[in-house]
Amino acid sequence: MQRSSGTPLYKKVFEELKSKIDSGLYKMGDLLPSENELCKMYFTTRPTVRQALNDLSNLGYIVRQHGKGSIVSEPKNGLGILSLKGSTAGVGKHNLKTAIITKPIKQPWSEAFEFELTPEEKEAGAIYLSRLRYVDGLPTLFEETYISNIDLPRFTLHNLEKNSLFDTLKNYHDVEVKEGEQKIWAIEASKELADMFNIKPKKPVLHMKRRLKTNKKNLFIYSFLYCNTQDFFIQDYF
Amino acid sequence: MQRSSGTPLYKKVFEELKSKIDSGLYKMGDLLPSENELCKMYFTTRPTVRQALNDLSNLGYIVRQHGKGSIVSEPKNGLGILSLKGSTAGVGKHNLKTAIITKPIKQPWSEAFEFELTPEEKEAGAIYLSRLRYVDGLPTLFEETYISNIDLPRFTLHNLEKNSLFDTLKNYHDVEVKEGEQKIWAIEASKELADMFNIKPKKPVLHMKRRLKTNKKNLFIYSFLYCNTQDFFIQDYF
DNA sequence: TACATGAGCCTGTATATACAAGAAAAGGCT
DNA sequence: AGCCTTTTCTTGTATATACAGGCTCATGTA
Numbered sequence: 001m002q003r004s005s006g007t008p009l010y011k012k013v014f015e016e017l018k019s020k021i022d023s024g025l026y027k028m029g030d031l032l033p034s035e036n037e038l039c040k041m042y043f044t045t046r047p048t049v050r051q052a053l054n055d056l057s058n059l060g061y062i063v064r065q066h067g068k069g070s071i072v073s074e075p076k077n078g079l080g081i082l083s084l085k086g087s088t089a090g091v092g093k094h095n096l097k098t099a100i101i102t103k104p105i106k107q108p109w110s111e112a113f114e115f116e117l118t119p120e121e122k123e124a125g126a127i128y129l130s131r132l133r134y135v136d137g138l139p140t141l142f143e144e145t146y147i148s149n150i151d152l153p154r155f156t157l158h159n160l161e162k163n164s165l166f167d168t169l170k171n172y173h174d175v176e177v178k179e180g181e182q183k184i185w186a187i188e189a190s191k192e193l194a195d196m197f198n199i200k201p202k203k204p205v206l207h208m209k210r211r212l213k214t215n216k217k218n219l220f221i222y223s224f225l226y227c228n229t230q231d232f233f234i235q236d237y238f
Numbered sequence: 239m240q241r242s243s244g245t246p247l248y249k250k251v252f253e254e255l256k257s258k259i260d261s262g263l264y265k266m267g268d269l270l271p272s273e274n275e276l277c278k279m280y281f282t283t284r285p286t287v288r289q290a291l292n293d294l295s296n297l298g299y300i301v302r303q304h305g306k307g308s309i310v311s312e313p314k315n316g317l318g319i320l321s322l323k324g325s326t327a328g329v330g331k332h333n334l335k336t337a338i339i340t341k342p343i344k345q346p347w348s349e350a351f352e353f354e355l356t357p358e359e360k361e362a363g364a365i366y367l368s369r370l371r372y373v374d375g376l377p378t379l380f381e382e383t384y385i386s387n388i389d390l391p392r393f394t395l396h397n398l399e400k401n402s403l404f405d406t407l408k409n410y411h412d413v414e415v416k417e418g419e420q421k422i423w424a425i426e427a428s429k430e431l432a433d434m435f436n437i438k439p440k441k442p443v444l445h446m447k448r449r450l451k452t453n454k455k456n457l458f459i460y461s462f463l464y465c466n467t468q469d470f471f472i473q474d475y476f
Numbered sequence: 477t478a479c480a481t482g483a484g485c486c487t488g489t490a491t492a493t494a495c496a497a498g499a500a501a502a503g504g505c506t
Numbered sequence: 507a508g509c510c511t512t513t514t515c516t517t518g519t520a521t522a523t524a525c526a527g528g529c530t531c532a533t534g535t536a
Binding site for chain 1: 298
């Protein structure tokens, strides 16, 4: 089944399996259809479905076991922020609410921005927003995000309270995150952070700085995160 | 070139390219030989070399660019503990010294061990060791490790000060880490930790709990890490 | 019943090939 | 010289196929 539309076939297989896992149709511990069965279902051959399964495996959705099959893996609970999927996807059963502290605004890059910028990025300026996320009603995650303002028309109008930032970028602007780097510290809460998280100043807080590459050249996403790990923790799978 | 020995050909290609990057023969920004060139070098075909290149790409060693080639990626500095490679490999230029606090000893699992154990693991008991790592002479990382004591003869005799734990497991016991999960908190330093790190009690410290799966069934590695992020930080790529 | 054996499923590794699409250099035109 | 087109090299996607090796279960034997 050659691909007819623009999206590759293996990606279609990947997306459909992923959504079936996300929606709970395939539950943890279940065996996915075997590679040969998937071949028949999608009228394609093993290397193609294997590419989809490899991607799922890399994201931790499945574990592949020689001689047995592809086993749907542990659901991602905790705050799976270290994964690529945008926080909302990683929170599992916990109730997650997002409050926009600063609506998306266009602004030039700060003189002392922590990451190196390409000339094109500097020229284009940044879109800045900040959000506070509540898990089970508790303020847990403060996030400042800078996005290179390249080819993102009317971006500042989006409603990011309901929708994940990553989903918005993907669905409306064809921007997909591909890879990234992150740095992690434990720091003392400043007065402002302590107020926001409703904790005492100087209490330990998790601090992360992330730089995410996308499929668009020169379009990067920078995010500075502060996480209150009194009641929750950050988790990831690799 | 069918594989002659036990190791798959794509893995050989992977290992050789990886070591050439690690040793600095291919430097950051360099272009690796093209897929077709690698095919000729190893007398094989593109799917095979692509498998090796994909693995390198997943580990962040290279970035593949459509129409251009495979570009050697940023060297991993910081304390790349979040990657799979064992701390020693991730520290880059920093001088890293390891002090064994507790030599490897066999012991039963604690009653209240934080992770779920398989019956086989419980039966086998654990090997415990703890180490304190110095970066540039500063005590930075305290690590408690539990390994399921399965098929690891004379393991307690190894000298782990010079060699990475992961290298030892791989070279002497054919144990390779395949995947894992980790949880991260910011906590206050206990008195013991503060003494070890030479900081004041209650200062923020990074705490991680990791569970690593290996290629051997029932053999897991559990490690509990405490990291002083006053002077350094944890970094990873994905 | 208990235990080995083998058949049949599964994924892992590998070859051979084809065309599409991005990127860059070579070449020709104005 | 400066610009555009073409060529060529690169990776991306896909088909078709083969055998190796792990896992499970049914079958047959002691």
